[in-house]
Structures are given as structure tokens and as C-alpha cells.
Amino acid sequence: MTVAIRVATANEVPILNAIRTSVRENHMSLERMADYGITPEVIARVITTTGRGFIASVDGVDAGISIAEAEAGCIFAMFVLPDYEGMGLGRLLMAKAERFLFEAGCRDVWLEAGAVEGLRAHGFYAHLGWRHDGLMPDGQLRFVKSRDELVRGPAA
Template sequence: MLIRVAEITDIADMFRVRISVNENKATMADLAKYGITPESLPKMLSGHGRGWVVEIDGITRGFAMADAANATVFALFVEPGFEGQGIGRALMNEAEKWLAGMGCQQIWLETDSNLRVRANGFYRYTGWIESNMQPDGQVKFIKNLS
């Protein structure tokens, strides 16, 4: 497993992984409604944004993205068939380490409030604390880095 900072050349693979997931499914059209497109992603990977990819045998199998200006991890996805191998944890560790290095003391993320959704349990297991329910039905989690 190789983890590295995401580059513009990784964008197509990041979208491939994103639309492949079984939970929190989204199509390219769904993502575009939120302004997440291949054209918008480069800006999210620079400045106060950063992304990471995990490669196995040279193929991207997961990615994460964070935004230091908003102190948030806003994407973490692992391709089906590669869950349970430590990819999500490795990506989250990179995001948390980078956000701490950028001066963030408390970070946040949102995910499905359904307790049966694996991401919900993953965040709890890795030290995130449920904060509150959002108007759209998502649950907000926070984590102190200091």
C-alpha cells in the first residue's frame, strides 16, 4: 500500500473510486449539483485544500480530501473490495496530521446519521465524537487534535 498526496492527474481515479462505493452513493450528476466536478477538483487540492490517494499495485483504491480553511475532512472513500485493509485509517491519519500541521485544533466532518452505515461506525472507532444533527439529516462529528 502506497499513500501519497493527490495530484491533478489523480482526479479521474478519485472520481472512479467515489462513484464505485456502495454506501453514500452518488453519480457524476449528483456530485455536480454540489459543484464537485473534474474541473472544480484541482482548486480543492491546493492552497488550503489537500488530498491523498492510496495505491495498491499502482491502482488508486481510496482517497481522502481535507480543507484547512474550514478545518474539515470532506471526503474519504475506499473502493469496494478494499475495505477492511487499513486504507481508510491510513487516509484519515494523513488528513488529521496535515490539518494539525495547518493549525487546526478541532476538525469536523459530516456523514450519514444511519448507525448501520459503516462510515458512521468508522468515525466513532477512530476517535471522532458525534456533535449534532444537521438540517439535511447528516450527523456532524468533531475531533480535537490538540
């Protein structure tokens, strides 16, 4: 198995959206994304200005994405196609996104995850050292991580 991660270009927004809309948990359609103001144009602008998108491929198949946005200091997206879960792609994509944010000067970063009970993402983020930090105004769970935690590692 050959895994490669590349920086996404504006021309690859359809790939980012295809992976985002193909997940089982925390699924969101293109229409619902647009309702939240997440359009292809917005994504293209983010990944070519204050953010970066990353695409993980396995044996040439685009299988996972992450998007980090430095101005807001957040992980905007991290998704892996269902058939490619459990291969470590999420961990690799999160590491790329976190590194981008911390190298961009962010000290404390955040992400939000669905508030649905038992969502696997909650355990995944906790395993990577993210701390639950309450609720976002829209009811999503907020997770945070500081640059110091990345350097020292999460507290035991």
C-alpha cells in the first residue's frame, strides 16, 4: 500500500467535496454545506489564501482530506472515505493540518465535531491530544489543542 499526501489546489475542490459528502458519520450534502456558506468558491479561496487543503491518496485513489484555516486557527475539515478508514489516513491528515496551523503562527487551535452521542470522531480527536472545550453556538462540540501540547504531548 502506497500512501501519499499532497497540498490541494483550487482545481481539486470537487475532490474535497466528493470525499466530504461520501462519509457515513457527520454526513453533509453540498446543499446543506451551501446553507452554512461552505461553497466551492469559499473552499477554493480558503485553501489558496489563509488555509491549506490536504488530500491523502492510497495507491493512487484519493481517499481522505483535511483543511486548515490559519486566520481562524481551526481545522475546517477532516474526512476519510468509509472504505479507507482504519488505515491511519486521518492521523496523517490531522498532523499535516496541525503542522500548517502551528507553522502559520497559531498558538491555540480548535475544531468542531457533531454533537451526536457516540460519534467516533470524538474519540479520534481525544486520542490525538485534542481536549473537549464545550459547545459551539450551533451546538457542535468544540475541541482545542495548543502548540505547547503538540511539543510536549498531551498530559497523562
